[in-house]
Amino acid sequence: MLSIPEDKINEVRDRASIVSIISHYVNLKKAGINYKGLCPFHSEKTPSFVVSEAKKIYHCFGCGKGGNVFTFLMEHAKLSFPETVQKLALDLGIYLPQKPLTGHQQETKQKKELFYKLNKSALFFFEAQLKKNQRACAFLKKRGMSLQTIEKYHLGYAPNSWDELFKFFKSKGVSSKDMSEIGLARFRDRIIFPLFDLSQRVLGFGGRSLEESSPPKYLNSSESLIYNKGEELYGLSSALSEIGKKGVILVEGYFDCLTLHQAGFKNAVATMGTALTPRHVEILKRFTDQFYVLFDGDDAGKQAAERSLPIFLQKGILPKIIELDQAKDPDEYLQKMGKEKFPQKIKSASSLLTFVQERIISRSQNLSSYKTKVIEAMSLYLKDISGIEQEEAIKKLADRLQIEEKWILKSLQEGGIQDQKKGNWKEALSSEYSAIELELIEFFVLFPLWLAQIQSQKVLDLLENLEIKDVFLALINQYAQKQTIDFSLVLEKIESLRLRDRLTRGVLEKENQGRSEQEWKSIYEECMKRLQKKYLENMEKQLLSQIQALEKSGEKSEIDQEVLKKDLLRQYQNVVKQKMGFNA
Ligand SMILES: [Zn+2]
Known part of the structure; x- marks a missing residue:
């Protein structure tokens, strides 16, 4: 691995024009202070991909992807970070010294x-x-x-x-x-x-x-320094550009893959005759979140499809399945039905989860208390799905079995206790960003001067989300060093793609609204007030429960208790008073 000095990376980022670099890949037209074009990450007919030269960022208002010049080249041209920096340095004529290899x-x-x-x-x-x-x-x-x-x-x-x-x-x-x-x-x-x-x-x-x-x-081939079984996907290098636009069709064999490519369905890849691995899904997830499985129509193929479901779910993917009706493999299907029918087939693909559900039902139908058995088996899958998708899947299963949803929820809760211990739920919660906290960050990006007018520790206390706290700290540090904010540099330090996408959108949206700084300032002040109010409410609750706990317990000596209680009460009254100030 090459290691490139930090100051060189900064020089490349500073000197690269994001508009001219993205123009190599996207036809950009001037629109207001920014540039607009058709998004390279999803297919669309009206442009919603916006590039800002001043902020050195891009964001697609259609699919939500956003980032800076480095992330663009990494995602679009599929380069690694060092490769991206090297390519740009070469274009810009910047010399990169390299550390020698051991x-x-x-x-x-x-x-x-x-x-x-x-x-x-x-x-x-x-x-x-x-x-x-x-x-x-x-x-x-x-x-x-x-x-x-x-x-x-x-x-x-x-x-x-x-x-x-x-x-x-x-x-x-x-x-x-x-x-x-x-x-x-x-x-x-x-x-x-x-x-x-x-x-x-x-x-x-x-x-x-x-x-x-x-x-x-x-x-x-046998495993070697350059060949890792369980990681390779046949056809990926030819399928890549189509996968980004249409999702990926996963097939089992080389011939299936080539037959599809030959018929014009170039977004197919094959698992090299081995079973699907989590690594396969991880690799493909970089390019799309739309997955179709297309396995042989025989029982072995159906079993393989069923076995692949938990691997997808663990990686947060809900795939679809293309069923071949009477044909034994994709080749036979295309020959019998003609390739003209295939796009419709893809469009009408059903959820792999439903496919597995039906298989479980037909396996269990003749058993005693079969509904309970189906619920138990399905819970193993449902627990790995979250949000609306889980709710919908539960509803579907309840309808299918003609039972109330509560029986499924109960089974999930029983199985869920172990998951909760692992912290899965907590993790899911922390990834929800509060709109006010996001807005605050956006304001500091747009008006860095405001950073000089706040007490950073106090603002830090107001923020609840740990990732947003990190971004705020990065802004504070950068401002202290440079007296300005280079948002594209801050973006690079954000690990969560979702947070990166959300913030690029917010910044460009605000910039585009054409309000005066004074108008924004009053909105910003309103945000601050709401954050403070929320913070005080949390404090109030915390102090109150501490006081109550103190009243119940008798562990500490009488005097200690009295002192502590007095202190807590004073804090509590202080909080209540501050809160009153807000409501006035
Ligand atoms: Zn897009």
């Missing part, structure tokens, strides 16, 4: 580069072998693969003997140790599907046996 890092880096090189050579070899082998070509043709697809996705063939690849590598001076480490010897008489990363480097291969009689049907 001996071990150097070794790993060289090894990785060697593996990429070996895989690339192997790719050429497999591709050339395919052209020479009629049986393999015929097999691909039978599976409906066009010549363009074969070329574009670099499909290949591994001959029946390991000899030829061995000779091929030997002629290139590769040692047999390196050859065995990357595990290419396993592929014999197989169709080869290379797996590319987002920079089009070959990470590894998948192989499909040509003869049903030589199992296993599917085989992947």
